[in-house]
Amino acid sequence: MKLLGISGTITGSKTKVVVDKLLAEVKCNHPEIEVELLDLKQYDVQFCDGRDPSTYTGDTKKVIDIVSSADFYIIGTPIFQGSITGALKNLFDLIPPQVFRNKVMGFVATGGTYQHYLVIENQLKPIAGYFRAFVAPGFVYAHNDHFNKANEIVDLDVLERISALSEEVVFMQKSLKAEKKEHQYN
Structure with missing residues (x-):
């Protein structure tokens, strides 16, 4: 099983610290x-222009392939x-929707106000x-x-929430994998 952590920003460092x-x-x-970290700051990703994702090249193709190869995710973003x-x-x-289908996602966000946590509930979920x-x-x-x-x-x-989220995503992923395996044999 491969867990991909995504630091979804090209600026700042706090989000990457939490995902790491x-x-x-x-x-x-x-x-x-x-486990693998995808730090978007390290890649020159093209803007999505609606074309078939398989036609992208360079860093954009690498990023699509990295995300597509993961079994579950921790996705982080600063709130701007x-x-x-x-x-x-x-x-x-850029990522075809079916890549994420039936996969576990956990969310991390960083920000400068105490209300920005609502972005997780209102946008990411x-x-x-x-x-x-x-x-x-x-x-x-x-x-x-x-x-x-x-x-x-x-x-x-925050450290306790990091620990709790790490256990939640692993538990969910293992449970889903076991459930899927059980259905294959029945």
Whole structure:
């Protein structure tokens, strides 16, 4: 099983810190699970222009292939102007919807106000619903105050939510995989 963490921004670093921490938690507690980080900052992804995703080349094709090869996801975004980043929205537009169908998604967001956590409920979860993905009930929202000057997470509640979300997505993925296997043999 492969868990892909997505840092859905081309600016800043806090979102990547939280996604990395969550992936490290999964790797520590479930070493049998392969984890990978997709940091959009590291790729030059083209804007989606409506063409068949298989016709993209270069970094855009690499990113589509990385996302398509994962079994489940941790998707992170900073909240800018009360919304997800354009980079993450573009990624969602590039990926064929069937790639996410019946796969588990957990969400992480970072932001500068305490109300921005609502973007997870009002934007990310409906997008997952459109994809027919399974959404972990918990999520992690980290405010700028939850980090120290070295960009390390210092808030104990946030660290507990990271741990809880890591277990939720793994539990859901393993349960779905076992259920699917059971139906194949019946």
